[in-house]
Amino acid sequence: MIELSRSEARRLILEQQGLYRKHPFGKGREASLRAIEELSYVQIDTIAVVERAHHHTLWTRVPSYRAEHLDELLSASRQIFEYWSHAAAYLPIRDYRFSLPRKRYLAAARANWKSSQRRLLKAVMDRIRSEGPLSAGDFNAPAGHKSGGWWEWKPAKQALEHLFMDGSLMVSSRRNFHKYYDLTERVLPEDTDTSFPGQRELAEHLIRRFLCAQGLGSSRDFSYQRRGMQKDVASALATMIETGEVSEISVPKLGGEALYALSVLLEKIPRRKQARQILFLSPFDNLLIQRQRAQYFFNFSYTLECYVPRAKRQFGYFCLPILWGEDLIGRLDAKAERKEKLLRVHTLLLEEGREVTDRLIQALAEALRRFAAFNGCDSLVLDHCSPGNLRGRLQRQLS
Numbered sequence: 001m002i003e004l005s006r007s008e009a010r011r012l013i014l015e016q017q018g019l020y021r022k023h024p025f026g027k028g029r030e031a032s033l034r035a036i037e038e039l040s041y042v043q044i045d046t047i048a049v050v051e052r053a054h055h056h057t058l059w060t061r062v063p064s065y066r067a068e069h070l071d072e073l074l075s076a077s078r079q080i081f082e083y084w085s086h087a088a089a090y091l092p093i094r095d096y097r098f099s100l101p102r103k104r105y106l107a108a109a110r111a112n113w114k115s116s117q118r119r120l121l122k123a124v125m126d127r128i129r130s131e132g133p134l135s136a137g138d139f140n141a142p143a144g145h146k147s148g149g150w151w152e153w154k155p156a157k158q159a160l161e162h163l164f165m166d167g168s169l170m171v172s173s174r175r176n177f178h179k180y181y182d183l184t185e186r187v188l189p190e191d192t193d194t195s196f197p198g199q200r201e202l203a204e205h206l207i208r209r210f211l212c213a214q215g216l217g218s219s220r221d222f223s224y225q226r227r228g229m230q231k232d233v234a235s236a237l238a239t240m241i242e243t244g245e246v247s248e249i250s251v252p253k254l255g256g257e258a259l260y261a262l263s264v265l266l267e268k269i270p271r272r273k274q275a276r277q278i279l280f281l282s283p284f285d286n287l288l289i290q291r292q293r294a295q296y297f298f299n300f301s302y303t304l305e306c307y308v309p310r311a312k313r314q315f316g317y318f319c320l321p322i323l324w325g326e327d328l329i330g331r332l333d334a335k336a337e338r339k340e341k342l343l344r345v346h347t348l349l350l351e352e353g354r355e356v357t358d359r360l361i362q363a364l365a366e367a368l369r370r371f372a373a374f375n376g377c378d379s380l381v382l383d384h385c386s387p388g389n390l391r392g393r394l395q396r397q398l399s
Contacts, residue, residue, distance in 0.1 A: 002266065006253045010297060010326040012215040012261065012269045017287050018061040019279065019323060020270055031062045032069040033079050033092070040209045041089040043284045044082070046177070047306065049318040050336050050343075051375050053284035054090060059374055060279050075173035078189045082171040082179070086225050086289065097193050098205050103167030104196075110166070117159075124159045125168065125183075133172040133180040136160055203229060203236035207246070211262045213286065216249060216297075218257045224290070254296065275325025278367035280332050288321060300328040300351075316347050324363065329354050336375035343368070343377040348385045348394075356390055365397040 004012070014020040018035060025031040025038065035058055036042050045053035059065040070090065073080045080090045083099050091099070110118065128134050139156030160181055163169040172182035188194075197205065206229065207222045214221070219237055223229040237260065240246040247266060249259040281288060283304045294300045302321060305313040316333025323329070330350040336343055345368070350356065372380045380398070385391035 001248045001250050002261075003250045003252065004269075006251055006297075007272060007326060008269050009216055009249075009251045009254070009259075011272065012265065013287070013297060014215075014323075014326060015268070015270050016211075016213060016215040016265065019287060020326070022277065023063065025062055027062070027064040029069045029072055032058050032065055033073055035061050036073075036080055036090055037092040037094065038213065039286050040095070040213045041085040041091045042286070043085070043289065044088045044090060045284050047318060049306075050320070050334060050371075053282045056282040056374075057285050060281060060285065071174070074171070078187070081187075084165065087284075093189065093192060095205075095209070096188070097195055098197055098202060100167070100194070100196050101202060103165070106162070107166040107168075120155055120159050121163060121168075124156060124163060128169065128181060129183060133182040135175075135178045135180050137178065199229075199232045200236055203232040204240065206233060207237055207240060207260075208262070211246070211260065211265070214293075215265065216259050216261050218259055220257070221290070221293075256296065273325070275327070276363065278329075278363045279323045280320040280367060280371050281323055282320065283318065285321075287323075294321070294328065298328045315349060319347075322350075322367075324360070329360075334371075336377055338376060341377045341379065343372040343375055343380040345380060345382045346384065348382065348390065350387065350390065356387060356393065361390075361393050361397050365394060368394075368398065 011020060015024075016038070018024040018038060023031075025034040039057075042054050042057050047053070050056065051059070054070065055065070055067055058069070062069075070080075074082070074090070079093050081093050081096060083089065083091055084102070085091060110121075124139070127139075136154070136157040139154065139160075160169065164171065164179075164181060167184060169181040170184045170187040171179045172187050173180050203222075206226065210217045210222050219230075219234060222237065223233045226233075237246065241248060241260070244263055246260050247263045249261050251259065283302075288294050288302060291302055294302050300321065302319075305315060305319060306317050315331050318333065318335075320332045320334070321328050321330075322332055328351075330348065332345065332349075333347040334343055334345045348364075354360075368380060372378070382391050382394060382398075385394060
């Protein structure tokens with residue numbers, strides 16, 4: 001068993017996440033592709049208080065990122081595709097074949113469907129086959145249908161989503177964030193590997209994918225949201241340890257469950273550096289999406305409070321964790337008021353005990369300027385900061 005310090009564990013995780021060095025994936029569209037390939041997915045989300053999560057996550061790692069990169073990679077070069085990871089996500093097309101087991105399972109579920117439901121699926125497929133890519137808006141709702149949340153989707157939208165999930169359709173493009181679906185055979189590049197992976201191969205893929213993206217993980221992490229994969233993952237993990245591909249890791253200050261890492265990555269843990277650039281992370285950032293990992297490795301308790309009743313919120317509607325070096329040091333609750341081109345910082349809170357140095361003030365001010373520009377804002381307002389002297393010092397630095 002290899003022993004790592006808590007600092008080394010954090011640096012390994014942040015390095016693999018592309019959050020420890022500047023320009024870890026290079027610049028431009030190809031850097032955006034490399035980021036998605038190395039992270040294994042980037043979550044898509046609709047909340048637009050600040051820039052949406054998929055753009056935010058990529059911009060954090062690719063400073064030259066532009067929203068057009070995703071459009072080009074999805075609908076022009078077809079180097080990424082949309083599907084379900086732990087949630088809706090952009091994934092690298094090289095991993096397409098590992099989406100096939102879920103699709104086969106969902107397609108098989110149709111056998112128990114009513115004939116009327118199967119007729120609807122056929123009607124939707126026939127229209128797309130004849131007319132080309134269509135969105136949910138191209139299908140009329142039946143008379144008397146009440147629109148609302150996902151549980152009140154019109155039947156055609158439900159059919160589109162099922163056909164998408166079972167692999168009959170793919171997202172061909174997005175227009176104004178609306179998905180346009182087309183037949184899989186018309187979207188999928190001809191040279192895509194579509195061979196069906198066996199259980200053992202899938203288990204090895206899950207282990208490698210997680211450790212490449214996250215640096216360290218437990219056996220529970222590898223089968224996260226993969227029902228029925230625990231035994232195959234455990235068996236594959238044992239073999240990968242025996243061959244030396246995976247190493248067992250101990251982090252004494254953390255204690256708890258056994259951890260694992262790809263052996264080759266242990267030679268690439270970056271040296272500790274002085275924290276310079278501050279990053280505001282999306283709540284759906286790959287580093288944070290499993291909240292217990294933020295608590296375990298970074299001693300940072302985090303809840304996304306947009307799903308919490310207003311009266312029970314502690315930190316704000318859409319609070320962004322603040323990363324500085326290898327520490328999560330605080331939270332930013334901000335809103336981009338786009339018509340006014342104003343970034344309004346409702347609250348900026350540093351973790352208790354964090355010393356407010358001149359270097360930290362300078363780094364926060366620089367980060368706020370960058371984040372405002374990323375959100376299309378040319379001015380910003382600070383409403384509340386904590387500790388108490390932070391707001392005045394920040395305003396002076398910003399001016």
